[in-house]
Amino acid sequence: MTVRLAFEDGTLRIESNRGSDPPLGGLPGVETDPRSETARTPALFYGPIRDILRQLDADVDDRVCPTEQLGLSTGYELRDYQQGALDSWVDNGRRGVLELPTGAGKTVIALAAIAHTGTPTLIVVPTIDLLEQWQRELETEFEVPIGRLGGGEQRVEDLTVATYDSAYLRADELGDHFGLVVFDEVHHLGAEGYQDIARLMAATDRLGLTATFERPDGAHETIRELVGPRVSEIAVDDLAGDHLAPYEIRRIEVELTPDERAEYDEAQGTFVDYVRQANISLSSGSDYLQLVKRSGNDPAAREALLAKQRARELMMNAENKRHQLARILDRHREDRVIVFTAHTELVYRLSERFLLPAITNETGAAERREILERFREGTYSRIVAANVLDEGVDVPDANVAVVLSGSGSEREFTQRLGRILRPKDDGGRSILYELVSAETAEERVAERRR
Amino acid sequence: MLTKDLLRVSRRGGRYRPEFIGREVRPLAARLIGTYRDHVDQPRRAVDEAVGAIEREETDFKLVRGFAALLDREATFETVAALPPERTRRRVFEAAEAVGVATNEEREQALINAADELAVETAAVEDSFYADRDCNQRLTAFESRWDPDDLIEQYNLSLAQTALFDATEVAVTSGDPRGLVSAIKRLGLMYEIDREEETGGPDERMVVVTGPDRLFRRTRRYGTAFARLLRSVATSGEWELRATVDDRGTERELLLTETDVTVPGVDPVAEPSYDSGVERDFAARFSSLDLDWALRREPDLLETGTSVMIPDFAFDYRYADFRVYFEVMGFWTPEYVDKKLGQLEAVEDVDLVVAVDDSLGVGEEIEATDHRAIPYSGSVRVKDVVDVLREYETGLVEAAAAELPDDLRPEADVIELDALASEYGVSTDVVENRAFPDHRRVGQWLVRPGVLSTIAEELSEGMSFADAEAVIEQHGVTDASAVLAAVDYRVEWEGLTGGVVKKR
Numbered sequence: 001m002t003v004r005l006a007f008e009d010g011t012l013r014i015e016s017n018r019g020s021d022p023p024l025g026g027l028p029g030v031e032t033d034p035r036s037e038t039a040r041t042p043a044l045f046y047g048p049i050r051d052i053l054r055q056l057d058a059d060v061d062d063r064v065c066p067t068e069q070l071g072l073s074t075g076y077e078l079r080d081y082q083q084g085a086l087d088s089w090v091d092n093g094r095r096g097v098l099e100l101p102t103g104a105g106k107t108v109i110a111l112a113a114i115a116h117t118g119t120p121t122l123i124v125v126p127t128i129d130l131l132e133q134w135q136r137e138l139e140t141e142f143e144v145p146i147g148r149l150g151g152g153e154q155r156v157e158d159l160t161v162a163t164y165d166s167a168y169l170r171a172d173e174l175g176d177h178f179g180l181v182v183f184d185e186v187h188h189l190g191a192e193g194y195q196d197i198a199r200l201m202a203a204t205d206r207l208g209l210t211a212t213f214e215r216p217d218g219a220h221e222t223i224r225e226l227v228g229p230r231v232s233e234i235a236v237d238d239l240a241g242d243h244l245a246p247y248e249i250r251r252i253e254v255e256l257t258p259d260e261r262a263e264y265d266e267a268q269g270t271f272v273d274y275v276r277q278a279n280i281s282l283s284s285g286s287d288y289l290q291l292v293k294r295s296g297n298d299p300a301a302r303e304a305l306l307a308k309q310r311a312r313e314l315m316m317n318a319e320n321k322r323h324q325l326a327r328i329l330d331r332h333r334e335d336r337v338i339v340f341t342a343h344t345e346l347v348y349r350l351s352e353r354f355l356l357p358a359i360t361n362e363t364g365a366a367e368r369r370e371i372l373e374r375f376r377e378g379t380y381s382r383i384v385a386a387n388v389l390d391e392g393v394d395v396p397d398a399n400v401a402v403v404l405s406g407s408g409s410e411r412e413f414t415q416r417l418g419r420i421l422r423p424k425d426d427g428g429r430s431i432l433y434e435l436v437s438a439e440t441a442e443e444r445v446a447e448r449r450r
Numbered sequence: 451m452l453t454k455d456l457l458r459v460s461r462r463g464g465r466y467r468p469e470f471i472g473r474e475v476r477p478l479a480a481r482l483i484g485t486y487r488d489h490v491d492q493p494r495r496a497v498d499e500a501v502g503a504i505e506r507e508e509t510d511f512k513l514v515r516g517f518a519a520l521l522d523r524e525a526t527f528e529t530v531a532a533l534p535p536e537r538t539r540r541r542v543f544e545a546a547e548a549v550g551v552a553t554n555e556e557r558e559q560a561l562i563n564a565a566d567e568l569a570v571e572t573a574a575v576e577d578s579f580y581a582d583r584d585c586n587q588r589l590t591a592f593e594s595r596w597d598p599d600d601l602i603e604q605y606n607l608s609l610a611q612t613a614l615f616d617a618t619e620v621a622v623t624s625g626d627p628r629g630l631v632s633a634i635k636r637l638g639l640m641y642e643i644d645r646e647e648e649t650g651g652p653d654e655r656m657v658v659v660t661g662p663d664r665l666f667r668r669t670r671r672y673g674t675a676f677a678r679l680l681r682s683v684a685t686s687g688e689w690e691l692r693a694t695v696d697d698r699g700t701e702r703e704l705l706l707t708e709t710d711v712t713v714p715g716v717d718p719v720a721e722p723s724y725d726s727g728v729e730r731d732f733a734a735r736f737s738s739l740d741l742d743w744a745l746r747r748e749p750d751l752l753e754t755g756t757s758v759m760i761p762d763f764a765f766d767y768r769y770a771d772f773r774v775y776f777e778v779m780g781f782w783t784p785e786y787v788d789k790k791l792g793q794l795e796a797v798e799d800v801d802l803v804v805a806v807d808d809s810l811g812v813g814e815e816i817e818a819t820d821h822r823a824i825p826y827s828g829s830v831r832v833k834d835v836v837d838v839l840r841e842y843e844t845g846l847v848e849a850a851a852a853e854l855p856d857d858l859r860p861e862a863d864v865i866e867l868d869a870l871a872s873e874y875g876v877s878t879d880v881v882e883n884r885a886f887p888d889h890r891r892v893g894q895w896l897v898r899p900g901v902l903s904t905i906a907e908e909l910s911e912g913m914s915f916a917d918a919e920a921v922i923e924q925h926g927v928t929d930a931s932a933v934l935a936a937v938d939y940r941v942e943w944e945g946l947t948g949g950v951v952k953k954r
Binding site (some may be wrong): 008009010029031033034035036037040041042172193196197199200224297299302329330333346351352353354355356357362367370374379380381382 | 505509510511539540542543544545547548550551552553557560561579580583584638640641642660663665666669670671735753755756
């Protein structure tokens with residue numbers, strides 16, 4: 001008889017009924033499953049197991065692998081460093097991660113990788129905007145129907161783009177449809193749940209893309225196991241002045257109005273009083289979490305948290321920020337401006353005040369696509385967005401960005417910057433404005449970034 | 451199901467128990483239902499604010515939000531606007547682009563231009579601009595049939611389901627094992643039968659439910675499937691579900707039963723339905739006999755290889771932990787017969803009797819699988835089944851007798867043999883042929899000689915039978931004739947109604 005390999009709900013089911021077959025226990029990840037009385041392993045190990053069985057010249061009945069060849073080709077001419085990155089991935093057995101700064105053309109390299117392998121491919125992305133962007137790129141490049149999982153659609157094709165959330169939910173069901181998986185912003189795979197996507201898919205070819213491979217939380221170790229090692233690394237410095245434009249940061253401090261200040265002090269006071277009386281130090285995030293936990297059954301703690309939220313909102317919505325934004329919009333009438341803020345309500349307030357097209361997590365897929373398209377082609381020269389555009393979304397040719405408040409996370413900051421690092425036609429420098437309220441916690445967040 | 455942030459559980463004493471609610475929160479439930487009713491035609495923002503106000507008055511804001519989340523599903527929210535909002539926005543953004551809006555005056559100008567183009571007032575433009583945002587949508591209908599009690603019942607179910615999101619494994623016993631297995635399969639889960647040795651009854655069989663990936667890691671991936679399974683399990687009348695919950699890295703056990711959770715609008719299924727008339731007919735006829743065996747319907751899941759079979763009946767012996775399974779194999783398709791024979795071949799080691807339709811001609815094949823076969827045509831003869839049970843009974847009586855000492859010394863002065871037998875948990879036949887060194891056997895009674903002497907002293911020659919009977923009954927024995935004989939009295943009957951006692 002033979003060794004039979006079958007995909008079953010995210011796992012590889014292995015059956016063998018002859019003594020002369022290779023012992024299954026020695027294969028990577030394999031365990032005995034008393035429920036089915038077969039050997040079983042996460043689908044992740046399908047590639048290695050297939051290779052081992054081939055080397056042993058075993059008689060294998062393989063029912064897993066999609067063998068279909070799609071015959072895709074790409075018209076992109078790869079730059080030297082892009083070709084180099086692709087080559088090292090192919091040389092590593094089509095497994096591994098490419099580390100590329102924003103703007104280095106990771107999409108182009110991935111499209112070339114898809115064309116090179118010619119196998120059904122799943123592209124996994126963290127946001128709806130990236131979902132839209134990849135779908136558009138794939139449609140333009142390959143002229144085949146493109147599947148999509150996420151943003152209200154669930155349609156599977158040989159080339160499919162999925163959000164991490166949708167891919168997580170359907171990994172065990174779709175795990176044998178694809179020969180290649182591309183993980184955009186692959187560091188997301190470090191999250192415990194998302195790891196399942198890589199573990200439950202049988203795809204033997206795996207490509208990860210990220211701007212920063214190594215993480216303080218050690219997530220890259222997990223990614224190494226699930227996708228492969230870093231096979232190529234390109235630093236920002238390698239590209240600056242070449243493909244990326246120079247930029248400048250202007251930081252504008254905004255004072256609260258007297259009324260706002262009074263209201264802020266009261267709300268902040270309520271919060272501080274509680275914290276002092278409850279003897280919480282708030283020197284770390286876990287102390288804050290402690291407070292949030294307490295608020296579940298302590299009305300005073302909850303009151304304190306609500307006060308803190310009110311203070312934060314006051315700061316965020318400071319009237320003078322709107323005045324400053326009006327001045328910036330006035331100054332940059334001929335430029336292409338993108339305004340960012342973390343708070344959805346503020347996005348809508350700015351959209352209503354300045355009649356700016358808005359993109360938030362509430363915006364429907366069709367309208368979102370239309371607004372981005374119109375911004376790209378120049379029908380609109382300004383948009384306001386919540387941080388939904390945080391990661392790697394391509395907004396070509398914006399040369400002015402305005403950030404109202406921020407979380408202070410390093411990564412978020414650099415990636416936002418990366419987004420406006422686009423060459424301007426006349427060679428002028430891009431500008432990033434940062435609007436912060438003076439003498440507040442928010443300011444300390446901005447300090448921490450420097 | 452609720453979102454996880456609305457989960458309320460108690461971890462007191464290392465347990466993990468959803469904080470179920472009861473009649474004490476009826477006023478709150480009624481108030482929230484009323485809030486939704488009162489806000490028809492209002493924007494969602496107003497509904498949220500009203501709920502928020504109740505939240506601040508209550509100590510448990512998660513409970514308030516949980517109720518609101520359930521009521522939200524009963525509510526219809528719709529965009530109400532003079533103009534289609536998305537189209538309005540497109541015109542406004544285009545107008546703003548043309549004007550270049552920075553100042554308030556420029557904003558007004560852009561709005562006027564857009565309104566002109568749409569042939570409406572600027573107020574209509576501003577009102578429609580974001581009328582489709584969730585917070586601006588109107589509550590157009592709230593047609594819930596829920597009264598406060600329904601809402602509470604639904605809440606408890608949803609809360610238990612939410613607690614299961616973090617479960618890595620569940621074990622279920624159900625009054626409807628067939629329904630359980632089909633729900634497990636429908637949800638893409640896997641199961642094993644786990645037998646726990648129980649004292650004082652047949653083995654407890656739990657169906658341990660997991661998903662494929664559980665073999666490799668303790669995963670919460672199947673949590674939502676477990677939550678759906680609960681809804682299905684809770685429709686049976688009697689059930690128990692034990693879940694292993696991954697509570698932020700700590701493993702805890704969650705126990706749920708039919709007293710915690712029910713499904714609104716669903717009457718629990720108390721008795722499984724019968725597959726065929728042959729089975730129903732047999733159950734009715736068997737139950738009318740007074741035997742030492744209790745009949746149970748679809749009692750258990752038996753393992754057959756990697757699958758299960760659910761026998762139609764089991765007979766539980768009253769005097770011992772002993773169960774005989776009984777399967778009725780009717781005339782069906784050849785595939786059915788093959789499947790059944792396959793199951794019988796692979797089924798775990800239990801006592802299984804199969805009634806088989808004569809026309810199938812597979813009696814011998816069944817005997818070959820080490821199960822007893824009872825042929826029938828038309829309907830199963832109860833007598834044939836009873837005969838088989840009698841054989842088991844003989845074996846059981848012998849086994850029990852072997853364990854019982856030859857001399858029995860009950861503590862009571864007076865005891866009936868039946869009562870003694872059930873004290874030992876054996877049938878009366880077993881105790882009957884034992885020796886009783888401390889007692890005398892009087893009819894079906896055991897009586898200490900001392901008691902008999904006392905009775906003898908209290909009786910006298912010529913006493914009426916009725917009085918003698920009363921004396922004997924005072925000592926706890928109801929069989930007066932046997933006692934009189936034992937103390938050497940006889941009854942001299944006078945006519946049909948009475949008599950006197952005389953020494954022999």
